[in-house]
Amino acid sequence: QVHLIESGGGAVQPGGSLRLLCEASGFNFNDHAMHWARQAPGKGLEWVAVITYDGSKTYYSDAVRGRFSLARDDSKNSLSLEMNSLRPEDTAIYYCAKGRDVVVTVGTMDSWGQGTLVTVSS
Amino acid sequence: QSALAQPRSVSGSPGQSISISCTGTSTDFAIYNYVSWYQQHPGKAPRLLIYDVFNRPSGVPDRFSGSKSGHTAALTISGLQPEDDADYYCCSYAANSWVFGGGTKVTVL
Numbered sequence: 241q242v243h244l245i246e247s248g249g250g251a252v253q254p255g256g257s258l259r260l261l262c263e264a265s266g267f268n269f270n271d272h273a274m275h276w277a278r279q280a281p282g283k284g285l286e287w288v289a290v291i292t293y294d295g296s297k298t299y300y301s302d303a304v305r306g307r308f309s310l311a312r313d314d315s316k317n318s319l320s321l322e323m324n325s326l327r328p329e330d331t332a333i334y335y336c337a338k339g340r341d342v343v344v345t346v347g348t349m350d351s352w353g354q355g356t357l358v359t360v361s362s
Numbered sequence: 363q364s365a366l367a368q369p370r371s372v373s374g375s376p377g378q379s380i381s382i383s384c385t386g387t388s389t390d391f392a393i394y395n396y397v398s399w400y401q402q403h404p405g406k407a408p409r410l411l412i413y414d415v416f417n418r419p420s421g422v423p424d425r426f427s428g429s430k431s432g433h434t435a436a437l438t439i440s441g442l443q444p445e446d447d448a449d450y451y452c453c454s455y456a457a458n459s460w461v462f463g464g465g466t467k468v469t470v471l
Contacts, residue, residue, distance in 0.1 A: 275460070285400070285408065285451050287460040299458040340413060346455050348398035350419060352407040 242266040242351040244336045249356030256326050260356060262319040262336030269317040270294075273339030275349050276310065276321050278332035278358075288334070289321065292345050304330075326360045333357050366391070366452050366463035373469040374442045382466045384435040384452030396455035397435045399428055403448045411450075412437060444470050 248260040262274070276288040289300045289310045298310045309322040319336055334356055337349035367385040374380040384397070391397075395415045400408040410419055412428035415435065425440045435454075439446055447470040452463040 277460075277462075284465040285402075285453075285462040287453075287462060290458075290460070301459060335407060340410075345458075346394075347396055348410065348413045348453065348455070349460075350410045350413065352409075354407050 242338060244338065244351060244353035246334060246336050246353045246356040249334065249358045251359045251361065252326055253362050254327060254360055256360070257322070257324045258326065258358060260321040260323065260334055260336075260358070262321075262353060264317045264319065264336075264338070267338065268342075270314040271342045273341075273345040274312060274319045275337040275339065276319075276334060277337055277349070277352075278330075278334045279355075280329075280332040283332075286332070290339070290345065291319070293339070293343050297345075323358070326358075328360050331358060331360050366454060366461055368450075368452060368463035368466045370464070371467045371469065373471055374439075375471045376442055376444060378442050379438060379440045380442060380468065381439075382437045382450055382452075382468070384437070384454075384463050386433055386435075386454055386461075388456055390456035391454050392433050394455055395430065397428070397430055398453045399426075399437045400451045400453065401446075401448050402451065408451065439468070442470055446470055 243265045245263045275290045291298045291310045307325045336353045338351040340350035341347045397415045399412040402408045411426050415430045416428040427438045450466045
């Protein structure tokens, strides 16, 4: 059974930084692309970033490109999201999600963690 | 990364069938068959219902079905159940990015 547990959320001032962590279990972590998505309070889902199964490529949404950085540590079955220059509009629940297909990046996210809340406010 | 358009709300009585549309304006949406659908109950993580337009993961009831024609995809719930009262999101892959629809609130009357 797939388990994804996010941590690292909290309150931060505009312009600040935060690092989120996702710990995975229940599947071959190094075979799957991994995503982050977010959901602002009372709003819809928004895709944030993806890292390929081998960590060779990362892709970001226009809203976070240049400010967020995604990395994976296959030895620890973990995923991290470094968030810099945070803005109030980055306030959201951040979810870690597993790419459904083995090796292939395209396709959907099939399992999601419970999320961690990030609040950016002065 | 254009958003996908969904109706804000759809309602139906138990046992009825409803459909939720998801319209994309980009050529990528029409070309790629990587449309998925998620269900989300309040305070919970999204749950995958449909992937690659019409495929259901194991454990998803067969009353949920997906389709796509041109620039519009659809999720149909046949035989609506009280537990189907939730938010539903479509999602599509396009050129190394993913985009979600704005979400549809389904109310079971």
